[in-house]
Amino acid sequence: MAGLGTKGFVLPGKTSNVKVILNGGQIVTYLRPDGYFSFQNIPAGTHLIEVAAIGYFFSPVRVDVSARNPGKVQAALTENRRGLSELVLEPLRDEQYYEIREPFSIMSVVKSPMGLMVGFMLVVVFLMPKLVENMDPEEMRRAQEEMRNQGVPSLASLLPGGGRN
Amino acid sequence: HQQYIGKVKQAVFHTHKTGRKRVVASTEQNIIATLDLRSGEIFWRHVLGPNDVVDGIDIALGKYVITLSSGGSILRAWNLPDGQMVWESSLHGPKHSKSLLLTTNLIIEKDNALIVFSNGRLNAVSCIDGEVLWKKDFEEESLEVQQVIQPPGSDFIYVVGFAASSQFQMYKINAKNGELLKHESTAFSGRSQQTPVSNLLEDSPGLAVIIHSSVTGIFAIKTDAATIFIRVIGEGKLEVVEKTNHETVVSDALSISEGQQAFALVQHAGSNIHLTVKPAHDWDSNLLKESIKMDQQRGFVHKVFINNYIRTDRSHGFRALIVMEDHSLLLLQQGAIVWSREDGLASIIDVTTSELPVEKAGVSVAKVELNLFEWLKGHVLKLKGTLMLATPEDIAAIQYMRLKSSEKSKMTRDHNGFRKLLIALTRAGKLFALHTGDGRIVWSHLLQSLHKSESCRQPIGLNLHQWQVPHHHALDENPSVLVVGRCGPSSDALGVLSLVDSYTGKEFSSLRLVHSVAQVIPLPYTDSTEQRLHLLIDADKHAHLYPKTHEAIDIFQSEFSNVYWYSVDDDNGIIKGYALKTKCSGNVADEFCFDSRELWSIVLPSESEKIITTATRKLNEAVHTQAKLIADQDVMYKYISSNLLFVATVAPKASGEIGSVTPEESWLVVYLIDTVTGRVLHRMTHHGSQGPVQAVLSENWVVYHYFNLRAHRYEMSVIEIYDQSRADNKDVWKLVVGNHNLTSPVSSYSRAEVITKSQSYFFTHSLKAIAVTLTVKGITSKQLLIGTIGDQVLALDKRFLDPRRSVNPTQAEREEGIIPLTDSLPIIPQV
Numbered sequence: 001m002a003g004l005g006t007k008g009f010v011l012p013g014k015t016s017n018v019k020v021i022l023n024g025g026q027i028v029t030y031l032r033p034d035g036y037f038s039f040q041n042i043p044a045g046t047h048l049i050e051v052a053a054i055g056y057f058f059s060p061v062r063v064d065v066s067a068r069n070p071g072k073v074q075a076a077l078t079e080n081r082r083g084l085s086e087l088v089l090e091p092l093r094d095e096q097y098y099e100i101r102e103p104f105s106i107m108s109v110v111k112s113p114m115g116l117m118v119g120f121m122l123v124v125v126f127l128m129p130k131l132v133e134n135m136d137p138e139e140m141r142r143a144q145e146e147m148r149n150q151g152v153p154s155l156a157s158l159l160p161g162g163g164r165n
Numbered sequence: 166h167q168q169y170i171g172k173v174k175q176a177v178f179h180t181h182k183t184g185r186k187r188v189v190a191s192t193e194q195n196i197i198a199t200l201d202l203r204s205g206e207i208f209w210r211h212v213l214g215p216n217d218v219v220d221g222i223d224i225a226l227g228k229y230v231i232t233l234s235s236g237g238s239i240l241r242a243w244n245l246p247d248g249q250m251v252w253e254s255s256l257h258g259p260k261h262s263k264s265l266l267l268t269t270n271l272i273i274e275k276d277n278a279l280i281v282f283s284n285g286r287l288n289a290v291s292c293i294d295g296e297v298l299w300k301k302d303f304e305e306e307s308l309e310v311q312q313v314i315q316p317p318g319s320d321f322i323y324v325v326g327f328a329a330s331s332q333f334q335m336y337k338i339n340a341k342n343g344e345l346l347k348h349e350s351t352a353f354s355g356r357s358q359q360t361p362v363s364n365l366l367e368d369s370p371g372l373a374v375i376i377h378s379s380v381t382g383i384f385a386i387k388t389d390a391a392t393i394f395i396r397v398i399g400e401g402k403l404e405v406v407e408k409t410n411h412e413t414v415v416s417d418a419l420s421i422s423e424g425q426q427a428f429a430l431v432q433h434a435g436s437n438i439h440l441t442v443k444p445a446h447d448w449d450s451n452l453l454k455e456s457i458k459m460d461q462q463r464g465f466v467h468k469v470f471i472n473n474y475i476r477t478d479r480s481h482g483f484r485a486l487i488v489m490e491d492h493s494l495l496l497l498q499q500g501a502i503v504w505s506r507e508d509g510l511a512s513i514i515d516v517t518t519s520e521l522p523v524e525k526a527g528v529s530v531a532k533v534e535l536n537l538f539e540w541l542k543g544h545v546l547k548l549k550g551t552l553m554l555a556t557p558e559d560i561a562a563i564q565y566m567r568l569k570s571s572e573k574s575k576m577t578r579d580h581n582g583f584r585k586l587l588i589a590l591t592r593a594g595k596l597f598a599l600h601t602g603d604g605r606i607v608w609s610h611l612l613q614s615l616h617k618s619e620s621c622r623q624p625i626g627l628n629l630h631q632w633q634v635p636h637h638h639a640l641d642e643n644p645s646v647l648v649v650g651r652c653g654p655s656s657d658a659l660g661v662l663s664l665v666d667s668y669t670g671k672e673f674s675s676l677r678l679v680h681s682v683a684q685v686i687p688l689p690y691t692d693s694t695e696q697r698l699h700l701l702i703d704a705d706k707h708a709h710l711y712p713k714t715h716e717a718i719d720i721f722q723s724e725f726s727n728v729y730w731y732s733v734d735d736d737n738g739i740i741k742g743y744a745l746k747t748k749c750s751g752n753v754a755d756e757f758c759f760d761s762r763e764l765w766s767i768v769l770p771s772e773s774e775k776i777i778t779t780a781t782r783k784l785n786e787a788v789h790t791q792a793k794l795i796a797d798q799d800v801m802y803k804y805i806s807s808n809l810l811f812v813a814t815v816a817p818k819a820s821g822e823i824g825s826v827t828p829e830e831s832w833l834v835v836y837l838i839d840t841v842t843g844r845v846l847h848r849m850t851h852h853g854s855q856g857p858v859q860a861v862l863s864e865n866w867v868v869y870h871y872f873n874l875r876a877h878r879y880e881m882s883v884i885e886i887y888d889q890s891r892a893d894n895k896d897v898w899k900l901v902v903g904n905h906n907l908t909s910p911v912s913s914y915s916r917a918e919v920i921t922k923s924q925s926y927f928f929t930h931s932l933k934a935i936a937v938t939l940t941v942k943g944i945t946s947k948q949l950l951i952g953t954i955g956d957q958v959l960a961l962d963k964r965f966l967d968p969r970r971s972v973n974p975t976q977a978e979r980e981e982g983i984i985p986l987t988d989s990l991p992i993i994p995q996v
Contacts (some may be wrong), residue, residue, distance in 0.1 A: 018953070033251065046874075
């Protein structure tokens with residue numbers, strides 16, 4: 001079969017550790033500093049090019065090398081079946097290896113147990129006196145006497161109009 | 166995270182300028198790496214493809230590393246500091262030949278050039294951009310170029326070599342354009358005085374091998390008993406210079422000053438090695454003679470490379486980089502080992518895990534109180550660290566202490582079973598034990614049984630099995646592993662066994678077998694000392710029982726009729742199942758040897774199917790739930806049988822590389838076979854698909870990965886197999902009152918009705934390996950560990966590969982947690 005070369009171009013950041021792999025490991029080549037790579041003597045047919053670069057996700061590219069016109073190459077991404085007019089490979093996305101730390105948000109502080117306790121305390125501090133405000137001064141005095149006698153205020157005595165002994 | 170480079174083939178030093186001193190090495194694993202000479206750390210390394218064997222390596226212009234690989238077809242230049250490839254050019258030639266790479270100070274039109282002889286053609290390549298400046302073909306058939314010499318200050322080069330008819334050829338070529346100026350050839354009519362080499366050898370029998378070395382005027386012959394150095398004096402006269410009785414290795418010549426060359430000799434003597442550097446013209450004087458203590462576990466020296474430096478008193482000092490038998494790399498300088506690298510771990514054959522010792526209570530407390538001074542010093546250092554008063558050495562000491570006492574690197578078991586010892590068998594015949602906490606080497610042992618000797622010429626390690634895992638009865642004993650190897654490359658070669666203690670690394674038993682080893686089958690029976698019984702099947706299909714004790718025979722006899730095994734013949738496409746018959750027929754009365762009879766065989770049609778992959782369950786896997794609850798309060802019972810075999814076959818035309826056939830010509834057929842009865846439980850065909858297939862079988866499912874030619878993408882498929890015969894037991898009343906067969910054990914003797922479900926998905930990456938995670942209590946869901954071709958590991962939840970996924974799951978299915986069906990498997994890092 002006539003052999004032809006395939007040239008292409010890859011665009012990640014640091015080019016020294018990027019490998020371009022043909023057909024699942026049959027041939028491995030590296031990138032030049034300007035991002036170019038080439039495979040020599042590829043027989044005609046359909047082949048698969050994958051790029052291995054840490055930190056980026058490249059879609060494998062299906063390359064059809066035509067037998068009749070040497071040098072003519074068609075390429076298509078396998079992930080989204082987009083055709084490529086020239087063999088320029090870009091990463092589809094960055095790979096996330098770590099879980100992203102959730103950004104700081106006020107709601108998360110409020111929803112946490114500490115926030116809930118603080119919220120409940122605030123409610124009690126502001127709302128409870130409002131409940132007690134409606135009582136007469138007499139009732140308040142009686143409640144205070146009871147408290148001095150009993151030591152523990154019962155809920156019934158706190159309610160307005162209730163707990164007369 | 167550790168990186169290794171493998172057994173070094175060639176090394177070039179780069180120590181001219183001030184600054185980092187490096188050595189560039191190429192290894193048998195097709196790796197090019199730059200190491201720091203001070204510490205042995207890797208600056209950069211590149212792993213070339215599996216067929217890209219490195220033929221030559223050199224440094225040009227002080228800043229480019231030039232490599233010639235793939236049989237002389239690919240020439241690459243790499244930037245020395247960071248490993249970035251600068252240019253790559255491919256050289257073609259008319260015929261196949263040995264390749265030679267030479268960097269001379271050739272300047273052609275202000276361009277530094279390299280001379281490369283590859284594939285029968287001489288090329289001059291520019292150093293800057295890899296352009297081929299000129300090419301020269303030689304009319305002489307099968308010319309082997311040995312040397313290219315450029316006389317200083319001239320415009321031409323001499324190319325000398327041998328042609329097939331043992332004629333010595335010399336070509337004079339114009340360096341600027343490759344034009345041939347002169348051609349001379351002389352035939353070897355014989356030297357004027359032929360001193361037969363056999364006279365010199367006298368009483369040393371055995372094979373004599375000439376050691377290749379580039380030292381002029383001296384060559385060495387190695388026999389089994391000794392190494393003899395012979396000098397060429399005058400017209401073809403040979404003179405024995407020295408005869409050494411030990412293993413000796415010679416390095417290449419190094420030119421230390423104008424016209425002077427030196428070379429190094431390394432010899433073993435007991436537990437020391439002697440390094441001697443001699444000038445090339447004068448055998449009797451020594452430029453350097455050192456003796457260094459060497460660990461016996463490394464074996465003999467295989468290669469040595471030397472480099473010189475100028476000491477402060479203007480004399481020559483030498484440093485030597487040596488490659489040992491266990492593939493480790495050491496640097497010797499000034500009588501001591503400066504650093505060493507265990508590069509045998511680059512070629513691991515088999516790995517098994519071993520438990521660490523149980524923690525004995527009360528030890529840690531006592532140890533702290535013993536070293537009160539150490540403890541005080543440690544606290545002072547930590548205090549200094551927090552107060553920012555620590556010097557860099559103090560910080561290093563604090564880090565070291567923290568690492569040593571951290572939970573991860575303790576030498577005892579932990580509660581969840583994560584800390585273990587990984588025992589790895591490497592190609593060099595050395596066993597390493599690595600700690601899973603921090604990856605350090607706990608012990609390493611060069612196996613005597615896999616050592617090259619007269620009785621075992623080419624030892625090859627095969628696999629590792631767990632021999633003794635003490636549980637209940639024998640808790641005082643240490644666990645041990647069995648190492649199986651063979652003494653030659655063919656499968657008929659005799660086998661060797663070794664038993665190694667996993668805690669200390671001592672080889673306490675080694676056997677040379679009288680039969681070959683075709684398969685090793687660990688049996689599920691153990692004797693009273695918790696040694697697992699193993700059956701070794703040899704090439705004649707006889708089974709040998711190990712350990713050879715009476716107790717083992719008794720245990721085995723009681724389970725004699727339940728032992729079955731199978732063999733897969735890849736070349737003929739036949740899978741056969743065997744059972745044991747009687748004791749071996751034959752002359753030797755050996756009660757540990759058994760004959761086998763063939764029970765069943767499956768013959769796959771070889772015109773249409775060729776076996777490429779098989780997979781079975783891991784032996785120590787436990788299935789936690791027999792039943793699988795599905796939606797609508799329904800139950801399906803898993804068909805769990807430990808005798809399942811998964812076989813994948815492809816069309817014979819499609820067994821090459823991917824993309825080499827059209828989709829119409831290739832198909833992939835997968836089988837699930839029960840290995841006791843030979844019953845094919847399931848068979849499925851994928852049209853238009855091709856290998857390579859990576860598969861993993863666990864519980865009642867099989868996941869396999871292959872290449873779909875029609876869509877030109879990789880695919881993963883899952884097959885799950887369920888037991889229909891127990892499916893009548895869904896009624897509660899029947900469970901409580903009636904008779905049910907749920908508790909009956911799964912047995913291959915009964916013909917169970919099975920149904921299977923399967924599904925396929927697209928997958929982006931190509932794989933090198935696939936495995937499944939284990940869970941102790943059955944709580945964590947299983948994940949598939951996938952090793953991609955970019956050397957990354959992906960953990961994919963098994964729920965993505967559930968054959969019951971559908972595009973629109975019903976409410977009940979959604980409750981169960983079935984993920985809606987998509988055509989490709991997503992890789993979500995957070996999940």
